Amino acid sequence: MVTIKEIAEKLGVSISTVSKGLNGASDISDELKQIVLDTAVEMGYSTKRSRNEKYRKLAIFVENMEYSNMDDFGYDIVLGFKQNAFRHKFEVEIIPVTPSLQEQERYDTYLLKHQYCGAFLVGFALHDEWMKQLETTTMPTILLDNFIPENPTVGYVGTDNAEGIDMAVKYLHNLGHKKIAFLNGSLHSKVSEDRQKAFESSMQKCGLVPEKNLMAYGFYVADSAKYHVPGFLSNGATAIICGNDLIASGVINECKIRGFKVPDDISVIGFDDIPIASTTEPPLSTVRQERNELGRCAFVALNSLINHIPISITLLRPQLIIRESSGCVPVKN
Amino acid sequence: MVTIKEIAEKLGVSISTVSKGLNGASDISDELKQIVLDTAVEMGYSTKRSRNEKYRKLAIFVENMEYSNMDDFGYDIVLGFKQNAFRHKFEVEIIPVTPSLQEQERYDTYLLKHQYCGAFLVGFALHDEWMKQLETTTMPTILLDNFIPENPTVGYVGTDNAEGIDMAVKYLHNLGHKKIAFLNGSLHSKVSEDRQKAFESSMQKCGLVPEKNLMAYGFYVADSAKYHVPGFLSNGATAIICGNDLIASGVINECKIRGFKVPDDISVIGFDDIPIASTTEPPLSTVRQERNELGRCAFVALNSLINHIPISITLLRPQLIIRESSGCVPVKN
Numbered sequence: 001m002v003t004i005k006e007i008a009e010k011l012g013v014s015i016s017t018v019s020k021g022l023n024g025a026s027d028i029s030d031e032l033k034q035i036v037l038d039t040a041v042e043m044g045y046s047t048k049r050s051r052n053e054k055y056r057k058l059a060i061f062v063e064n065m066e067y068s069n070m071d072d073f074g075y076d077i078v079l080g081f082k083q084n085a086f087r088h089k090f091e092v093e094i095i096p097v098t099p100s101l102q103e104q105e106r107y108d109t110y111l112l113k114h115q116y117c118g119a120f121l122v123g124f125a126l127h128d129e130w131m132k133q134l135e136t137t138t139m140p141t142i143l144l145d146n147f148i149p150e151n152p153t154v155g156y157v158g159t160d161n162a163e164g165i166d167m168a169v170k171y172l173h174n175l176g177h178k179k180i181a182f183l184n185g186s187l188h189s190k191v192s193e194d195r196q197k198a199f200e201s202s203m204q205k206c207g208l209v210p211e212k213n214l215m216a217y218g219f220y221v222a223d224s225a226k227y228h229v230p231g232f233l234s235n236g237a238t239a240i241i242c243g244n245d246l247i248a249s250g251v252i253n254e255c256k257i258r259g260f261k262v263p264d265d266i267s268v269i270g271f272d273d274i275p276i277a278s279t280t281e282p283p284l285s286t287v288r289q290e291r292n293e294l295g296r297c298a299f300v301a302l303n304s305l306i307n308h309i310p311i312s313i314t315l316l317r318p319q320l321i322i323r324e325s326s327g328c329v330p331v332k333n
Numbered sequence: 334m335v336t337i338k339e340i341a342e343k344l345g346v347s348i349s350t351v352s353k354g355l356n357g358a359s360d361i362s363d364e365l366k367q368i369v370l371d372t373a374v375e376m377g378y379s380t381k382r383s384r385n386e387k388y389r390k391l392a393i394f395v396e397n398m399e400y401s402n403m404d405d406f407g408y409d410i411v412l413g414f415k416q417n418a419f420r421h422k423f424e425v426e427i428i429p430v431t432p433s434l435q436e437q438e439r440y441d442t443y444l445l446k447h448q449y450c451g452a453f454l455v456g457f458a459l460h461d462e463w464m465k466q467l468e469t470t471t472m473p474t475i476l477l478d479n480f481i482p483e484n485p486t487v488g489y490v491g492t493d494n495a496e497g498i499d500m501a502v503k504y505l506h507n508l509g510h511k512k513i514a515f516l517n518g519s520l521h522s523k524v525s526e527d528r529q530k531a532f533e534s535s536m537q538k539c540g541l542v543p544e545k546n547l548m549a550y551g552f553y554v555a556d557s558a559k560y561h562v563p564g565f566l567s568n569g570a571t572a573i574i575c576g577n578d579l580i581a582s583g584v585i586n587e588c589k590i591r592g593f594k595v596p597d598d599i600s601v602i603g604f605d606d607i608p609i610a611s612t613t614e615p616p617l618s619t620v621r622q623e624r625n626e627l628g629r630c631a632f633v634a635l636n637s638l639i640n641h642i643p644i645s646i647t648l649l650r651p652q653l654i655i656r657e658s659s660g661c662v663p664v665k666n
Binding site for chain 1: 482648
């Protein structure tokens with residue numbers, strides 16, 4: 001169990017300051033109060049506090065996504081959601097979900113049975129059983145990267161994928177690249193579909209041709225690279241945009257194995273900017289998603305639905321982070 | 334000057350309750366506190382309170398949009414924004430804007446000079462001078478129904494137009510209509526462009542043909558009807574979807590003048606659900622925009638930008654409101 005003392009030590013402030021922050025005292029600044037609360041949530045103090053007060057319960061259902069370590073894509077998303085929820089007196093429980101759980105119990109029933117007044121769903125696939133049930137759910141629900149049409153109790157939060165892909169393609173085009181490959185993530189995911197459309201449209205906007213033998217779906221793991229990179233290289237790609245940073249790290253390795261230097265022979269761009277992006281060799285250029293803010297906005301959207309504001313779509317800006325894995329198109333000899 | 338007594342009278346509560354609500358006392362419910370604050374803002378009490386405390390300043394710039402009477406499209410949008418802003422200790426000033434003001438003074442300069450820490454822009458046209466400047470502004474800015482790519486200090490709030498038009502087209506198609514006309518609002522407006530694309534795509538999804546002689550741009554006023562309705566009728570339209578409720582009210586009149594009964598001979602559908610929609614003869618079916626919530630969400634988005642959360646797009650759900658101006662396709666004799 002995390003104690004007030006441990007929070008104070010981590011922040012380098014006094015125990016009484018932490019206590020004031022947790023109890024909403026008026027003689028410390030709002031900024032400091034927020035830092036204390038956010039740190040308490042990150043260290044797992046929140047459930048202790050909420051046992052003594054009337055906290056309403058929210059669920060985060062997670063499928064196909066890692067979130068337990070700081071390096072994981074989902075870590076900051078879950079944390080941002082919990083931090084914002086805690087400030088508004090909601091307790092958050094995280095429930096890993098499998099396809100079989102979805103077959104066993106209806107979505108609405110699960111929420112009602114466990115007294116959740118709303119939920120945030122991350123990592124779900126388009127064909128999931130609960131995704132179908134969301135078309136008619138009456139429970140306030142926010143989806144990361146998924147959209148349900150015409151149901152006003154369900155909202156969608158994500159990053160503007162079209163703009164992110166567009167930034168990457170334009171950047172490479174300005175560096176002289178024409179043969180740009182796209183190694184997407186998994187099929188059956190809205191985010192992959194959106195980025196695929198965006199890639200084809202961005203290439204066309206730049207006057208470039210999206211070539212069939214330079215585009216492929218893989219999975220959101222590094223291992224995807226070895227099945228597709230050899231083909232991309234032999235088909236003359238000078239740059240590869242990847243569906244996430246894990247894929248991109250695999251692509252960098254695969255290029256090296258085959259004697260291609262990154263970025264001299266080939267540029268590689270990731271998506272997400274998870275912590276490993278700055279530690280690959282060379283460090284990875286990538287389209288950053290603000291994951292803590294995604295989590296915070298997901299809570300704001302869910303709280304809006306709980307308060308009968310029919311929010312549908314919330315998109316955050318991506319940001320193109322340029323590191324050393326990308327550069328000018330190689331000069332042909 | 335509005336007094337506490339007047340607010341108490343309007344709400345039918347005691348003066349001390351109003352006073353408690355305005356001062357954030359803890360012995361009245363959060364719901365009642367919100368009602369008191371919202372009513373105070375609507376009655377114009379907010380500026381009085383903010384003179385005594387440190388309120389930061391926000392601007393609402395308005396062009397091409399009526400907002401001063403309850404019947405106006407902009408009334409609830411401006412009110413919702415102000416109500417949410419007041420709760421977060423922002424004072425709001427409303428500034429009507431003309432093209433010549435935009436030529437005279439740069440957008441950023443105007444905000445800095447008047448000490449606004451952010452702004453909400455409603456009713457701007459695509460070719461406006463300030464719209465160009467927003468591509469590079471560094472001031473937190475939210476646009477109603479307009480989008481600026483790749484500038485993370487500018488966000489867009491609106492209703493999901495594609496879903497709204499889709500609901501209207503599907504509803505009419507289910508009633509047997511095939512010759513559906515679309516009388517859009519003004520050219521040079523993003524919202525008109527979005528709805529035009531949405532109309533053509535929705536018609537195609539229903540297996541219907543969007544016919545050139547059944548589609549036209551007008552202006553967002555009732556008078557638009559007389560230039561286009563005669564053509565639509567002689568080309569066999571059995572339903573007309575309109576860019577807003579004012580256009581739709583003009584369409585209903587124009588149909589009547591030409592001896593067409595609404596809805597027996599022709600169905601008419603508006604957009605917005607402003608107060609007049611329920612008072613036309615017959616009452617108007619329309620795609621509702623939640624205008625107070627649009628204003629509230631615009632404030633939430635602007636406050637996010639002020640706090641460096643790069644929110645880009647916030648869309649609310651539309652709702653199809655069915656009244657008496659629409660019905661089954663007429664049976665041909």
